[in-house]
Amino acid sequence: MNSNDATIRITRGQGGEVDVDGPVDAFAASILDRAGFVTYPQLRGVWIRLPFDLGRTWENEHATWAAQMLTAARYAVDLAPDLRPRTDGRAAPGGPARPPAMTSQAPPHRPSRP
Numbered sequence: 714m715n716s717n718d719a720t721i722r723i724t725r726g727q728g729g730e731v732d733v734d735g736p737v738d739a740f741a742a743s744i745l746d747r748a749g750f751v752t753y754p755q756l757r758g759v760w761i762r763l764p765f766d767l768g769r770t771w772e773n774e775h776a777t778w779a780a781q782m783l784t785a786a787r788y789a790v791d792l793a794p795d796l797r798p799r800t801d802g803r804a805a806p807g808g809p810a811r812p813p814a815m816t817s818q819a820p821p822h823r824p825s826r827p
Contacts, residue, residue, distance in 0.1 A: 721783060723776050724793040731772045731796065733761040733779075741788055748779035773798040 721735040733745060737759075742752065745761055753760045763772050773796050780792040 720789040720791050722791045722793075723780055723796060725772075725795055730765060731763040731776050737761060740786065741783060744782045744786060745779055748782060749775045750779060770798065772796070 719736060721733060721737060721741060723731065723733050726732050733750060737745065742761070746752070750761050750763055753762075763775055776792060776796040777798055780790045780796075783790045
């Protein structure tokens with residue numbers, strides 16, 4: 714197993730969906746669930762993604778939050794550069810290889826459901 718096999722990857726797919734790929738154990742799955750990701754069973758494993766159509770800013774915030782929590786739990790995480798939020802509201806073209814250290818913070822705002 715090389716080091717990339719042990720990395721959890723959070724990326725935006727061609728259809729715009731934010732997916733998680735890699736070795737996700739039960740604890741990592743619970744972290745992703747806390748960050749708003751949903752899990753769907755497939756023939757081989759599961760599909761882990763953020764819900765569709767909640768806006769890129771929301772998706773970027775939750776993908777970054779998930780990466781920060783996974784990193785704090787000592788998982789190797791690769792967060793796609795286009796998922797890193799910027800303070801001006803646009804997606805950042807790049808950033809550091811690791812998200813900044815996680816501090817005590819509330820989860821990103823989740824829109825209310827009808």
